[in-house]
Every structure is written in structure tokens, then in C-alpha cells.
Amino acid sequence: MNERDEISGASSGSYHYTRVVELPGHTLRARIERGYYINRSFAVAEVLSDDGAWTSVAADGPGNWWHDTPTPGSDVQVVATLGELAEVLLRRAAGMLAVQPATRTISPHVNGAISALLATSYGFDGEKRVEPDDIVWAYDHGGALYVLEHPDGSVTFTKAHREGCPFVISAGAQDCDDDCCFPHPAEVGRKPWN
Numbered sequence: 001m002n003e004r005d006e007i008s009g010a011s012s013g014s015y016h017y018t019r020v021v022e023l024p025g026h027t028l029r030a031r032i033e034r035g036y037y038i039n040r041s042f043a044v045a046e047v048l049s050d051d052g053a054w055t056s057v058a059a060d061g062p063g064n065w066w067h068d069t070p071t072p073g074s075d076v077q078v079v080a081t082l083g084e085l086a087e088v089l090l091r092r093a094a095g096m097l098a099v100q101p102a103t104r105t106i107s108p109h110v111n112g113a114i115s116a117l118l119a120t121s122y123g124f125d126g127e128k129r130v131e132p133d134d135i136v137w138a139y140d141h142g143g144a145l146y147v148l149e150h151p152d153g154s155v156t157f158t159k160a161h162r163e164g165c166p167f168v169i170s171a172g173a174q175d176c177d178d179d180c181c182f183p184h185p186a187e188v189g190r191k192p193w194n
């Protein structure tokens, strides 16, 4: 990672740290705000897209770090306090970008399929908010997300298959070779947030 920029600041109400790094093909930044209140705090890693917009790639819920950081004040050593969290976020984001291009756009058809996934899981007027912890947990358990658009118009969303599986390689035109077993989360050791 090549360092590009670093900004930090502190006041009595909050302190913040932003670090921008350059990777081959990607510009990434970690942006952390530690507010006096937990709900005014966030930690996110973003990638710069071709149109100049920053898109969120990874985040860490304030519940994981807010309690371990000092109350805002002008004497807070911001980089020493938030530097490690920024490093972890940047490394996680770099890992995700290496697996899958984050700037990939969603076709109208896949958008429709996500709508159907939500409607069939949570009802036609369904709503589901996914927390940063849920996203981290999903990355840590099961396979990578694959979205396979089939010629008949159906769409498969799956976390059940490894990268080299025939099902994934052929975009669902072939069967799985049944070698895509992932350990159940209960057997992995780390339990989800409850």
C-alpha cells in the first residue's frame, strides 16, 4: 500500500482520522469518526470509483471499538488511537477487492432478482437493514457471494460454492461437483454477535 494522504483532527465533540492509500488498480481510504456519542461514530473503508465517487467496501460497527477509545478532547492522540482500526479496515477492504471487483454494476435484472429475494424472504413490502457486523460475519463464514444469471431469466445468489466449482465457472450451466462443503459456523469456533 502506498500512502497518499492522512488527515486527523480533534475537538471536544469528536475526533476523526482519514487515511488514503494507493493499491494496484484501486485508491482506498479509511474514514473514522469517533463522536462523543456512539451513534455519531463510524468506521468505514471506501474505494474510489471511475466516476470519482467513494463507495463503501468494509465497515466496523462502533460497538466493536467505541468503548475502547477515549472521550473526545483536543488532547486525544488521534493517529495512535484510530490508526490500527484504519489499518485493519484498509487490509480487509484490499482483501475484498482482490476477490471481486467492487465497482461492478448491478444489472436491472439482478436488481429485480434482489427485489424478489427480499419479497420472498420478508414479504412484498419487506425491508432488511444489514449491519456492518453482519457483513463481516458473512465474509468470514461460507463462500464468496456469487450472482449467476441463467439464460432462462432466473438468477441464483449463492455463498455455497468455491471459486473453482464447475457450477460457478459455468454460471450455473453445470452441476456442482459436491466438493463445496463449508464448516457450519457453530463448528468454526467464532460465534456471531449474540
Ligand SMILES: [Zn+2]
Residues within 6 Å of the ligand: 160, 161, 162, 165, 166, 167, 168, 176, 177, 178, 179, 180
Ligand atoms: Zn459447488
